[in-house]
Amino acid sequence: MINRDRWNFKIKEIVVGDQTNVDIDTDGDDIVNRLDLDSDGDGCPDAIEAATPTVLKSSDVINKDDTNAIVTTEIVNAIIDTTADPVGDNGLSNNIKTALDNGNTFIASNYTTYALDNNKNGCGVPIITQIYRNGIDRSIEISNSAPDKIIVPHALNINLFKDGNTAEIESSIGHNSEVSEDVKVITVNSSENDIITISRSGMAGSNIPWDTRTDVVNGLNDKSAYVRKDQITAPSAAYTSDEWVVFKTLEDEIDIENFQHPHDPLFSEISLDLDKNTTKGVHNFGPTKRTSDDWENGKPDRSRTVIINENYTHTHSDNTLSADKLEIKGNNILSVENQLLLVTNEVNIEAGAEIRLIGTSQLIQTHEDTSKVTGNGNIYIDRNSDIESVYRYNYMSSPVTTNAAKTTYTVASAFKDGTTSLNANGTVGENYCQRLEFYR
Numbered sequence: 001m002i003n004r005d006r007w008n009f010k011i012k013e014i015v016v017g018d019q020t021n022v023d024i025d026t027d028g029d030d031i032v033n034r035l036d037l038d039s040d041g042d043g044c045p046d047a048i049e050a051a052t053p054t055v056l057k058s059s060d061v062i063n064k065d066d067t068n069a070i071v072t073t074e075i076v077n078a079i080i081d082t083t084a085d086p087v088g089d090n091g092l093s094n095n096i097k098t099a100l101d102n103g104n105t106f107i108a109s110n111y112t113t114y115a116l117d118n119n120k121n122g123c124g125v126p127i128i129t130q131i132y133r134n135g136i137d138r139s140i141e142i143s144n145s146a147p148d149k150i151i152v153p154h155a156l157n158i159n160l161f162k163d164g165n166t167a168e169i170e171s172s173i174g175h176n177s178e179v180s181e182d183v184k185v186i187t188v189n190s191s192e193n194d195i196i197t198i199s200r201s202g203m204a205g206s207n208i209p210w211d212t213r214t215d216v217v218n219g220l221n222d223k224s225a226y227v228r229k230d231q232i233t234a235p236s237a238a239y240t241s242d243e244w245v246v247f248k249t250l251e252d253e254i255d256i257e258n259f260q261h262p263h264d265p266l267f268s269e270i271s272l273d274l275d276k277n278t279t280k281g282v283h284n285f286g287p288t289k290r291t292s293d294d295w296e297n298g299k300p301d302r303s304r305t306v307i308i309n310e311n312y313t314h315t316h317s318d319n320t321l322s323a324d325k326l327e328i329k330g331n332n333i334l335s336v337e338n339q340l341l342l343v344t345n346e347v348n349i350e351a352g353a354e355i356r357l358i359g360t361s362q363l364i365q366t367h368e369d370t371s372k373v374t375g376n377g378n379i380y381i382d383r384n385s386d387i388e389s390v391y392r393y394n395y396m397s398s399p400v401t402t403n404a405a406k407t408t409y410t411v412a413s414a415f416k417d418g419t420t421s422l423n424a425n426g427t428v429g430e431n432y433c434q435r436l437e438f439y440r
């Protein structure tokens with residue numbers, strides 16, 4: 001306000017009305033927002049909360065902790081990687097400049113909505129968890145492996161690189177709204193030799209859709225389903241086949257040149273069961289556990305780590321009990337009645353725990369490595385010798401060992417008296433499975 005006093009002008013007060021000209025420190029860490037890599041102090045960098053469509057890298061980020069002490073933490077994707085995306089004379093990285101020239105407004109609006117609000121953490125993690133291709137029915141399943149956080153608008157771009165050409169995207173499906181679902185199914189017309197990515201950018205005519213990839217899937221057969229193993233929670237900028245379980249079509253199954261196990265996962269196992277990860281639109285991260293008479297965190301399938309935390313009897317009507325990995329914890333007993341126990345990889349039986357294969361049950365592991373059975377627990381199985389004459393014989397061997405170093409295999413230590421059939425409830429060594437006396 002300016003007062004006139006006769007011939008003099010006195011400046012009584014200057015009011016700065018436009019706060020945008022004032023440095024604001026939203027999170028109170030003494031670093032003004034324009035210099036703060038995490039302006040609201042929620043641990044998620046501004047670069048992510050604003051969905052910056054360029055290559056990012058980690059950096060030290062300063063925030064205050066609960067006791068108001070300044071702490072410095074290295075956080076991934078906190079700043080623009082100016083080696084991959086150089087800064088021009090205007091002070092902007094080239095791709096940001098291009099994006100702004102193309103009318104990008106979401107960086108600014110995302111910044112206001114997410115980077116300045118510590119009640120909205122924009123560090124949701126999109127990860128491809130299933131690929132499904134069957135004729136014209138083609139889709140991919142995207143899950144948020146940090147479901148307590150948000151995938152902000154424009155952070156998720158599904159890019160398709162035809163025939164593996166990473167220099168140019170064929171198509172890009174972007175999401176201009178917040179992804180609030182834990183799991184999302186998107187139709188993508190991909191075929192063999194195509195590469196599918198989740199990228200920070202889907203801008204055509206540049207290398208940036210490939211350079212900003214956070215997750216990659218490639219090398220897939222045309223007619224098949226791929227489900228990511230439940231223990232994989234982080235996307236990967238390089239495709240790793242070990243992270244995936246392939247559910248093959250029957251045509252793949254009869255591939256004589258590349259021998260495949262007759263119990264490899266099949267396309268027909270892709271289900272509509274809303275508790276199974278094999279279902280499109282369903283994905284549970286982490287193991288499924290048997291506890292309190294039920295399955296916790298989804299039901300077993302060939303992509304799951306299955307943990308047995310109580311005595312559990314798997315019966316015929318349940319069909320095959322399938323797992324990628326199987327762990328029997330504590331003193332618990334997994335009994336399988338007249339069914340297959342089909343495990344792709346590790347079986348761990350803790351000391352005191354048991355697997356009982358009752359009736360016609362069998363344990364089959366389909367991996368191609370050396371033994372993947374660990375732990376000091378026991379496996380019991382009945383095998384009947386249906387020989388008509390006592391003068392004929394069965395060939396029997398001991399496929400398991402009681403020796404921790406797995407150097408000796410003795411019949412005497414592994415064979416039991418099978419007069420009374422194995423069951424789920426009796427005590428081993430008392431009413432059945434008693435020791436045999438061997439006479440030399």
Ligand SMILES: [Ca+2]
Pocket residue numbers: 025026027028029030031032033036038039
């Ligand atoms: Ca600050």
Ligand SMILES: [Ca+2]
Pocket residue numbers: 038039040041042043044045046049114115
């Ligand atoms: Ca933040």
Ligand SMILES: [Ca+2]
Pocket residue numbers: 040042044049114115116117118119120121122
């Ligand atoms: Ca935030």
Ligand SMILES: [Ca+2]
Pocket residue numbers: 129130141227276277278279280281282283
């Ligand atoms: Ca699924």
